[in-house]
Amino acid sequence: MTDADRVRRVRGGDRRAIAALIRDLDDDRAGARDVLRALQAPGAADLSQGIPSPGGIVVGITGGPGAGKSSLVDALITHARAHHQRVGVVAVDPSSPRGGGAVLGDRVRMQRHATDEGVFIRSVASRGAPGGLSRSAMDVAAVLLAGSFSRILIETVGVGQSEVEVAAAADVTVVVMTPGLGDDVQTLKAGILEIADVLVLNKADRPGAEAAVRDLQAMLSLRHASASRSALAEAEPGAESASGSASDSRPADVPIVKTVALTGQGVDELVAAIDGVILARTLVPEGQRGRRRAEARIRAVVMARTDAAVRAAFAPGGSGASLADDVAALKLDPETAANVLMTHLRGGY
Ligand SMILES: Nc1nc2c(ncn2[C@@H]2O[C@H](COP(=O)(O)OP(=O)(O)OP(=O)(O)O)[C@@H](O)[C@H]2O)c(=O)[nH]1
Ligand SMILES: [Mg+2]
Structure with a gap:
């Protein structure tokens, strides 16, 4: 079969072709990246190759372990299917193994959609290379978008750098918290609040939901105040104190939605909040749209490639290997060796 085929x-949404391409990308098969490139090429509206999908949305769902991410994804699938949208799901396996064998168990619920032709669910595991996780997750998302799935949901546990990066690479990032924020301290530490476009307080049927919403509001307005202070300080040194009071009275612009994923309560509101983020972006100048995702995607590819090139250089016979010999023999210092290697690598790609 040719690349064009x-x-x-x-593009025609052929599930077997989609699955095969995802598998080939995962295995680094020759030619797979060329197909992906062709699928993503701007202005690639060559009608002989089918019509490119009219811009779907990638939603990252992240939060602490057990926050209810899979249950929410399940509820969002149900919502989307009721509105005749085709949904792709990318479930990111945590890069560090967790106890209890929960990894498969927690997907059981959403798997009931797996026989639905309009739903495509795929797991992605970390390969250990920096950027590798986001690259594979975004590869799958890109193929599904091209395959005319209009909503792509990426579930990733918000603990650890790679996982947070995946969520940040989405068009809209939803951060899931639960009552009793004490449990989510690990997540907050990972800087997860900073990447949230929408905050969900799931398990709102549990005690303490209202208090948790108030805590989140307080945290958001702190974040909001300091963000606008530094933005203004950058633009206009000395304006700091004046902006402080102005921004404190402004509501934080990240919506907080209460949900009970198991019953679907609040899911309509969540979808409205996600759509609201997208709508607000359309008011942003065209060049800026999707910039965060663009940056994250480029970074992921560069990091994965750099990592592979550096590893290869240190294989026996590689340029790094002889430099390592020289440094070990005290003939060369590590800084100079690194400079030599970087110059060498720059020639390589
Ligand atoms: N009471 C209550 N329980 C919920 C709610 N949402 C999810 N749960 C339960 O919380 C547990 C974890 O739900 P999951 O959807 O697997 O959570 P997760 O965030 O995907 O978990 P991991 O992927 O393992 O990090 C399950 O036992 C769910 O039944 C909710 O809104 N209310
Ligand atoms: Mg889960």
Whole structure:
């Protein structure tokens, strides 16, 4: 089959072609990246290859372990299918193994959608290379978008750098918290509040939900105040004190939605909040739209490639290997060796 055939079949939503391309990308098969590139090429509206999908939305769902992310994804699938949207799900396996064998168990609920033709669920595991996780997750998302799935949901546990990066690479990032924020301290430490476009207080049926919402509001307005202070300070040194009082009275712009994922309560509001983020972005100048995702995607590819190149350099016979010999023999200092290696690598890609 030619690349053009593969592109046409993926664009036509052919599940087998989509699955095969995802598998080939995962295995680093020759030619797979060319197909992905063709699928993503700007202005690639070559009608002989099928019509490119009209811009779907990638939503990252992240939060602490057990916050109810899978249950929310399940509820969002149900919502989307009721509105005749095709949904792709990328479930990111945590890069560090957790106890209890929960990894498969927690997906059981959403798996009931797996026989639905309009739903495509795929797991992605970390390969250990920096950027590798976001690259594979975004690869799958890109193929599904091209395959005319209009909503892509990426579930990732918000603990650890790679996982948080995946969520940040989405068009809209939803951060899931639960009552009793004490349990989520680990998540907050990972800087997860900073990447939230929408905050969800799930398990709102549990005691302490109202208090948790108030805590989140307080945290958001702190974040909001300091963000606008530093933005203003940058633009206009000395304006700091004046902006402080102005921004404190402004509501934080990250919506907080209460949900009970198990019953679907609050899911309509969550979808409205997600759509609201997208709508607000359309008011932003065109060049800025999706910039965060663009940056995260480029960074992921660069990091994955750099990591692979550095590893290869230290294989026997590689340029790094002989530099390592020289440094070990005290013939060369590590800084100089690193400079030499970087110059060498720059020539390589
Ligand atoms: N009471 C209550 N329980 C919930 C709610 N949402 C999820 N749960 C329960 O919380 C537990 C964890 O839910 P999951 O959806 O697997 O959570 P998760 O965030 O995907 O978990 P991991 O992927 O393991 O990090 C399950 O036992 C769910 O039944 C909710 O709104 N209310
Ligand atoms: Mg889960």
